Amino acid sequence: SHPVPISIPVKDIPIIGSTFRQSVFNSCNILIGIGILALPFGFRHAGWVIGTSLFFFCLAVTNYTAKVLAKCLEYDVRLCTYADMGAIAFGERTRLVISTLFSLELIASATALVILVGDSLHELFPDTSLVTLKVIAWMVMTPLTLIAIRYLSYFSLLGILSATTLVTVMIADGFTKHEHPGSLFDPMQTNLWPPSWGTLPISFGLIMAGFTGHAVFPTVYRDMQKPHQFPKMVNITYELTTIVYFLMAACGYLMFGNETKQEITQNIMITPGYWKILNEIVIWLVAVNPIAKYALTLNPINLTIEIYYHSIPRVENWFNSGRGRRTGLRVLTRMLVSTIVVLVAIKFPEFERVMGVLGSFFSFMISAIFPCPLGQFGLFCQLKVHDLEVDTQIIEIEDRK
Numbered sequence: 001s002h003p004v005p006i007s008i009p010v011k012d013i014p015i016i017g018s019t020f021r022q023s024v025f026n027s028c029n030i031l032i033g034i035g036i037l038a039l040p041f042g043f044r045h046a047g048w049v050i051g052t053s054l055f056f057f058c059l060a061v062t063n064y065t066a067k068v069l070a071k072c073l074e075y076d077v078r079l080c081t082y083a084d085m086g087a088i089a090f091g092e093r094t095r096l097v098i099s100t101l102f103s104l105e106l107i108a109s110a111t112a113l114v115i116l117v118g119d120s121l122h123e124l125f126p127d128t129s130l131v132t133l134k135v136i137a138w139m140v141m142t143p144l145t146l147i148a149i150r151y152l153s154y155f156s157l158l159g160i161l162s163a164t165t166l167v168t169v170m171i172a173d174g175f176t177k178h179e180h181p182g183s184l185f186d187p188m189q190t191n192l193w194p195p196s197w198g199t200l201p202i203s204f205g206l207i208m209a210g211f212t213g214h215a216v217f218p219t220v221y222r223d224m225q226k227p228h229q230f231p232k233m234v235n236i237t238y239e240l241t242t243i244v245y246f247l248m249a250a251c252g253y254l255m256f257g258n259e260t261k262q263e264i265t266q267n268i269m270i271t272p273g274y275w276k277i278l279n280e281i282v283i284w285l286v287a288v289n290p291i292a293k294y295a296l297t298l299n300p301i302n303l304t305i306e307i308y309y310h311s312i313p314r315v316e317n318w319f320n321s322g323r324g325r326r327t328g329l330r331v332l333t334r335m336l337v338s339t340i341v342v343l344v345a346i347k348f349p350e351f352e353r354v355m356g357v358l359g360s361f362f363s364f365m366i367s368a369i370f371p372c373p374l375g376q377f378g379l380f381c382q383l384k385v386h387d388l389e390v391d392t393q394i395i396e397i398e399d400r401k
Contacts, residue, residue, distance in 0.1 A: 017223045018150040020233060026152065026220055027213065027237040029159040029293055032244055034109075034116050035210030036163055037263045037286070039245060040252030042206030044260040045199040047191040048253075054207045055249065058368075062211040063238045065371040069214060070230040072371070073221050080222050083304060089373070102215040102366050103301050107341055109212060110297045113290035114138070114345035116263070120287035123269050124280065131346055137290075142338040144295040145302060146331060149223045152295055159293055162285035167248050169282045170264065173274045174255050181256055182271040188257025195258070205363075210245055212363035214371070219300050262350075298341070302334050 018026065043051040072085045079085055086098035117137040118130045125133070144155070174184035181188055194200050221230050252264045261267050265286055268279050309315050309329065318325060 017225045018220070019225055020229050022150055023220055023224050023230075023233050024236055025157050025160065026149065026296060027217070027233060028240055029155075029157075030213040030216050030220070030296055031211060031237060031241045032160055032163045034112050034290065034293070035206075035212065036166070036245060036248050037116070037265060038206045039210055039249035040256065040260045040264050041262050042203040043249050043253040044203075044258060045194060045196075046203035046207070047193040047195070049192050050194055050200065051203060051207070051249070051253075054204055055246065058208050058211050059238065059242060061368045062214065063234060065368055066214060066217055066234045067231045068371040069217055070221055070227070070234075073218060073227070080218065080303065080307070085218075086370075098370075099304055103304065105212070105363060105366050106215050106297055106301050107344065110294055110341045111345045111348070112209075113294050113297065114141075114342055115349060117141075117287050117290050118345070118349070119263060120265065120283050123265065123283050124287075130349060134342055134345055138338060138342040141291055141294040142335055144291060145298050145334045145338060147295060149219065149296070149299060155291060155295075159289045159291075162282075162289040164244055165285055166265070166282050167244055167251075169278055170255070170268060171247065171251050173268065173271075173279070174251060176275070177271075177273045181259055182267070182273065184251065184254060187254040188259060190253055190257050208363050208367075211241075212367055214363075214367040215300055216296055219296075219303065298334070298337055301337055302330075305333055305337070306330060 042054075046054060069085075073079050075085075075088065079088065083095045083099040083102075087095045114134055114137055118134040121133045121136075122128070122130055144152070171184070173182060177183035178185050180186045194203070217234075221227055224230060224233070248264070252267075253260060256264075256267045256271075259267070265283055268274065269283065
């Protein structure tokens with residue numbers, strides 16, 4: 001390892017953190033979110049065989065690497081971000097590269113959240129422009145970025161409720177119709193294999209995007225009252241996520257087949273024969289879901305920026321020379337980050353493209369590839385030989401692809 005400074009002093013690490021249940025809520029809200037809407041679309045491009053294989057591959061790899069991250073964080077209590085871990089393992093020069101990579105992933109994820117809010121509200125208010133709806137979303141979601149993570153667990157419960165309600169209502173809709181499209185009694189035509197192998201990277205990106213969360217997991221780990229329970233918390237989170245995700249992917253693909261749209265809610269809203277009021281309630285819940293997730297997603301970026309401020313003596317002296325300066329800069333920075341995200345969402349409004357890029361590049365790099373070399377470079381001494389072998393196997397599989 002390299003003798004590099006850790007970016008945050010021990011005294012600045014919060015003592016009061018989230019309970020086990022709050023951490024499960026937050027982690028489920030990180031995973032079960034916007035990715036769920038694109039899963040049927042991903043299966044449409046991959047077919048049953050490849051789609052199911054990709055689903056469980058992404059599930060297994062990201063579950064394992066989430067636990068690897070926890071072992072990395074046990075190395076030193078002052079490690080708080082991806083950049084800290086990368087600097088210890090590979091040298092201080094990698095800090096900027098790693099910070100940039102995971103910040104871009106989180107910005108892409110937050111951008112997809114804003115796009116989803118805009119698209120969902122546009123289904124309910126078609127006469128209002130998407131730009132106006134995204135600005136309204138900015139006004140509602142930005143203040144939540146100032147709230148401590150442990151308090152966001154209450155909003156996370158709402159996010160989990162909206163996702164599970166969406167799955168429940170979609171299945172109920174499928175059983176209320178006896179003819180396709182949109183029926184589970186009379187499924188649409190589906191494919192065992194990809195209809196076009198050229199679209200397979202899109203399906204991989206969409207499925208992988210459903211398991212993105214590793215850029216936020218270090219924050220969740222550090223905020224836990226009992227960090228040693230993190231592996232158990234991850235297992236429970238993934239068990240719940242798997243049930244909800246696979247029900248959505250399988251039922252959505254069966255109901256709409258090759259007509260599945262980029263957001264499954266678009267199919268639900270335009271299909272005749274459903275309970276209109278119930279579906280509108282679901283759309284409202286889908287629009288509300290990103291509110292809590294937005295703050296959780298941007299928290300690591302905001303934390304990284306604020307840690308950087310503290311590392312500059314001149315800025316730290318400026319903080320200490322007057323009251324309210326630290327809080328004022330914190331508010332200004334978080335508003336600026338949120339504004340950048342909304343501007344990107346306005347510039348690039350295609351949901352499936354953002355999700356595809358998010359999953360196929362950023363998410364896979366951060367959630368599957370990056371944690372493995374940390375163990376290889378000896379970041380944590382207590383890593384078992386078996387764990388190292390699994391790390392190597394994952395990297396070798398990716399080298400062959």
